[in-house]
Amino acid sequence: MAVPRNRHSNSRKKKKLSHQAKEKVNIILCQNCNNDNLPHKICPHCGFYKNKVIKLKKESTE
Ligand SMILES: [Zn+2]
Numbered sequence: 001m002a003v004p005r006n007r008h009s010n011s012r013k014k015k016k017l018s019h020q021a022k023e024k025v026n027i028i029l030c031q032n033c034n035n036d037n038l039p040h041k042i043c044p045h046c047g048f049y050k051n052k053v054i055k056l057k058k059e060s061t062e
Pocket residue numbers: 030031032033034035043044045046047048
């Protein structure tokens with residue numbers, strides 16, 4: 001197994017880790033139902049996209 005020759009300083013370690021941060025996910029509010037939604041996606045709550053309802057909400061069978 002490879003063993004590091006020299007210890008990395010704290011700043012060098014943090015510089016390396018600065019490239020591994022998670023990117024923030026952009027979340028928008030649905031214009032129809034005000035629930036969280038991803039941009040350019042049909043709203044999973046009401047099926048709203050581009051100013052009209054595309055996918056109707058599936059009603060559970062009773
Ligand atoms: Zn919606």
